[in-house]
Amino acid sequence: GNSVTQMEGPVTLSEEAFLTINCTYTATGYPSLFWYVQYPGEGLQLLLKATKADDKGSNKGFEATYRKETTSFHLEKGSVQVSDSAVYFCALSESTTGFQKLVFGTGTRLLVSP
Amino acid sequence: NAGVTQTPKFQVLKTGQSMTLQCAQDMNHNSMYWYRQDPGMGLRLIYYSASEGTTDKGEVPNGYNVSRLNKREFSLRLESAAPSQTSVYFCASRNSGGPQQFFGPGTRLTVL
Numbered sequence: 001g002n003s004v005t006q007m008e009g010p011v012t013l014s015e016e017a018f019l020t021i022n023c024t025y026t027a028t029g030y031p032s033l034f035w036y037v038q039y040p041g042e043g044l045q046l047l048l049k050a051t052k053a054d055d056k057g058s059n060k061g062f063e064a065t066y067r068k069e070t071t072s073f074h075l076e077k078g079s080v081q082v083s084d085s086a087v088y089f090c091a092l093s094e095s096t097t098g099f100q101k102l103v104f105g106t107g108t109r110l111l112v113s114p
Numbered sequence: 115n116a117g118v119t120q121t122p123k124f125q126v127l128k129t130g131q132s133m134t135l136q137c138a139q140d141m142n143h144n145s146m147y148w149y150r151q152d153p154g155m156g157l158r159l160i161y162y163s164a165s166e167g168t169t170d171k172g173e174v175p176n177g178y179n180v181s182r183l184n185k186r187e188f189s190l191r192l193e194s195a196a197p198s199q200t201s202v203y204f205c206a207s208r209n210s211g212g213p214q215q216f217f218g219p220g221t222r223l224t225v226l
Contacts (some may be wrong), residue, residue, distance in 0.1 A: 004156075032213045043118075043204055043217035044157075051213065089156060093213050099164050100145070100208065101172070102215060104156040 002027040002094045006105035009087075013080055013112050021075040021108045023064075023090035031092040033057075033066055033073040034102070038087045047075075047088070085112045116140055118218035120205050126224045127195045135190040135221050137205030145208040146188040147172075147215065148180060150201040157204065163188055195225045 007022040025033065032051045036044040048057030053068035062077045073090060090105040118139045127133055139146065144165045149157040159172030163182040177199060179191045188207075192199060202222050206215040 034213075036217075041219075043219045044206075045217070046214050049214065099162070099170075100213060101147075101159060101162065102157075104158075106154055106156040 002031070002092060002103050004090050004092055004103055004105035006088075006090050006108050009107070009109040011108060011110045013110070015082055015112055015114050016079045017112075019075070019077040019080045019084075019110065021088055021090075021110070023073045023075065023105060025071050025073065025090075025092050027071075027092055027094065030068070031094055033064070034091045034093070035062070035064055035073070035075050036089040036091060036104075038089065038107070040086070044089065080110070080112045082112045082114055085110055118205055118207055118216050120203075120218040120221050122221060123219070124222050126226065127192075128226050129196060131195050132191070132193050133195065134192075135203055135205075135223075136187070137189065137218060138187045139205075139207040139216070140186065141207060141209070141216065142185070143207035143216070144185070144210045146182065147206040147208070148178075148188070148190045149204045149206065150174065150199075151204060151220070152201050160190065160203075195223075197225045199223065200225045 003026045034049045035047040037047045048059040050057040050066035056065045064075045087107045089107045091102045121136045147162045148160040161180040163169045166185045205218040208215045
């Protein structure tokens with residue numbers, strides 16, 4: 001079946017450092033890809049998405065490019081802030097019997113220190 | 115717009131007790147979902163509802179039941195709680211026209 005693999009955390013960075021969180025996927029067909037963010041004590045919020053190969057999703061300084069050839073959707077940010085500390089989930093959409101469901105990775109915790 | 119709301123926020127149960135987690139959305143979405151979140155395992159789908167009046171099992175349905183009461187509400191019931199059901203439960207909804215799911219704030223459940 002479809003699956004998403006994320007790098008293990010936590011990722012610990014100093015403020016203004018460059019961030020990469022790796023995400024690779026296994027899927028039949030061409031799913032949409034997502035990054036969701038979960039701040040402490042809250043639910044998941046969509047951070048960015050890409051619906052087809054070579055699309056770049058971006059939001060709040062974060063970017064990720066849908067790479068079909070490497071089946072990857074790595075999350076990047078040029079300069080992280082303390083407020084970016086959260087858990088980040090990579091996900092793909094799959095459709096079975098015509099109904100869309102999300103398959104999530106295990107999440108990567110990011111800790112940014114001043 | 116409140117989005118997706120869940121009650122309660124926290125709950126402690128004893129093994130064998132029952133309870134219902136409530137979820138409601140005010141975005142007129144057709145599809146609704148229940149997930150559980152456990153450390154190191156991401157989110158796993160328990161049940162989903164494609165539209166009012168329909169429900170289907172997800173990845174981990176055992177020990178749970180659901181009711182799609184109307185278009186707004188989708189409840190999750192634990193008939194006889196077990197310690198293995200200690201988790202954080204999230205409800206989500208989606209508009210049929212788009213891929214994005216909108217999540218509630220979660221219910222943290224502890225079963226002793």
